[in-house]
Amino acid sequence: MSLLDVQDLAVSLPLSLGLSGAFKPKTARRLEIFSDISFAVAAGETLGLVGESGSGKTTLARALLGLTPTQAGRITFDGRLRATQADFAQMRRTSAMMFQDAVASLSPRMTVGALLAEPLIIHGQAPRDLAAKVADMLHLVGLTADFAARYPHELSGGQARRVGVARALALNPKLVIADEPTAGLDVSVQGEILNLMRDLKTRLGLSYLIISHNLAMIRHVSDRIAVMYLGRLVEIGPTRAVFAQPLHPYAQSLIAAEPLPDPRKRRADLAISGEIPSLLHRPKGCVFQSRCPQAQALCRSDAPVLRALGPNRLVRCHFADPARLQED
């Protein structure tokens, strides 16, 4: 059974443009951030979430933990429907979030030691020798015990990120939602953190939802991946299969655009062309229609639904066809 199950989730925010939003007219326009989001994460599974920047990944992560109100849909976690603030508060005790802005998410007035002890104290799980526990936590993420005395602004970007990892793992969560957990880390430390996360996963049966723009990393650590574009999941499937043969045109261009660590393999035309659409002017029909190289008339009038194509594979495109692609 799934640890986390999400059905038809939608979030829209009141469209307040600067101060004019303070007047709150009754017919306030709302800005749809995402809708029709359905997926599940099994116990012990890692789901990677990738996609366009601004497509709603962070907002989705926040909504999953009840930190952003939703307008539609259902979130089931650990066998219980989560709807009220009390439900989410309970859920947050067994699931943790690693935030995208590592430094900004650490309170500047607290030392690293206090930041790591805080979740333990709040949830009444502080051991007698708190200092030793904090030292252990630092050690777990590859920092020495003397970091406990430092303030967040005294850390490098990567060190702050490691503190974020240690904090997220403090309460032995069942689910960790990690928003860009390795951004700003060199590849060796990145490997260390991912190995650590994987190790905890096998030891403690953790589940992860990892959001990242780093496709190489996602490919190595995720069991399945979900691809998001402009507030819609456009493809979900087993990692290996999706990378070997992405079926949605956006997923195809995303995977093709990854810069390779070899200057002899530079590409002149890396980017997909076309204006990046905005949430304010969502294209009619398919969300990707305005930039899609395979778009047809149907794509401009009708929105495709997420359909099953092959085992565990869902794709939101009128024309995606695994059989046709395999022949190429």
Add this chain to the structure above:
Amino acid sequence: MKPPLLEITDLSVAYQTDTGPVMALRGANLVARAGEVIGIVGESGCGKSTLAAAVMNLLPATAKVTGGAVRFLGQDILTLAPQAQRALRGTAMAMIFQDPMTAFNPVLTIGDHLVDFQHQSRAPYRAKLARARDQLALVGLSDPDVILRRYPHQLSGGMRQRVAIAAALLMNPQVLVADEPTTALDVTTEAQILHLLRNLRQTYQGTIVVISHHLGVVAELCDRVYVMYAGQVVEQAMVDDLFHAARHPYTRALLACDPASFPNLTPVLPTIPGRLPDLRDPPKGCSFAPRCALRSARCTVAPPWAQVSPSHGVLCHEVGA
């Protein structure tokens, strides 16, 4: 001969902390000429952002330059009066920060910021706003008029990063220092930004210094690369040599860890065993020695800088000379 746009010589910087000074930079050297894109890579905590902050004269009060110089067109900028430093920063030099959120004031709109950044210019307000709008469009943000009225927290991480890039380009700087300019972006947007930066280099004959952990970005964008370790430059090479003929054991270990370089899935990602040395008490010999596979008896003495070719240098006893 004209002096290089940017020249850093023997720069040392220490941060004061409760547990003693942290030697974040120890004699770092770097040269950037007009038209070049320079890459800086290295272990997290090795001093890359410190180097960038020193170049921009933006080191925090607890940091002290303990030696060396930073020259812009031959002039030492660390000794300039604060006002002259600010003027330089507003026009000739600009920076894109690693954490874009810290570069913005939460109570000001993006438009306020972008107009404010042009305070050195005498153009009327409307013209500044129009320029801000154009820059937002240039970095691929749709609806620039809407973005101008938004507050920083109302943008996604990647949108903020693009705003930061637009802000840095406002005054056509000759030296642009970009600390992780594309980590917050999806790879297709990243590709567009790399394109943009590459084209800029051709059109404006300035220099771009890019700090990145993404080796693919460095390979794609840079002409020449500096590799740093524990506050020092340990290797400098043309980009092709760096990726195909790296010499320094740290560089080689770093390249071997990149998950992008092995196609087959592996359950355990490679890492470099051991830790970055404690910068409050840096080792006397080679800083990489405790983690180095090639370590020998002479590595307990600090290695000299050695040119293995006119364009390729390395700080190592075993592979130098």
